[in-house]
Amino acid sequence: MAPDTPLSADHLTGIRLDAASLKVLAHPLRSRLLSALRRGGPATATDLATALGTNSGATSYHLRKLESVGLVADTGEGEGKRRLWRAATESHQFEPSDFAGDEDSETALNWLVRDYTRHFAEQFEKWLDVEAAWPAPWRDAAGMNDSYVIATPTQLQEMKAEIDDVIARYRRVGQGNPAARRLAVYSVTYPLDLDRIPRGEDA
16 A cells, blocks of 8 residues: 555545556656655646656656546646646555566566655654654654564454554544644565465465
């Protein structure tokens, strides 16, 4: 799942990536454009180009590519050629099994997930750079932790579903409260014993 939270509750929707949308999204600038629109709300290509350090021509091109697979949309509120773009959905989901056997899609997915990993590291380090200036309650509440579980794939899916339910319940719990702030929530699971690949009946 993509690590983005939209600015408003107007478009609380998700999209499951197919091969076409995955291949479009697996691009350094397109991934950042979609993230920027989800975090900051509607923007023009010029605004996005300035924020991301690129040019408006390339930005417009890549926005149209994202639009072609339903990831961004024109709000219809722009003036003249200054189209105002928004993220078309709140989030996107995917399962590796959706692309099994499609070499191009598997390559695109591998790049995209690694890009999200880099994105998380960059964003979390930005928080670490400034956290000393934040009040202690925020520093105590934010941060990261790690735990270990022993589970089957089915049990792991059940755990992930429960975590998703908790996050959904809290998604807008602070809406309207001046003490509330937007927060990124990441959840990552991976096997610890990388050399013990399940075979046969254990798979």
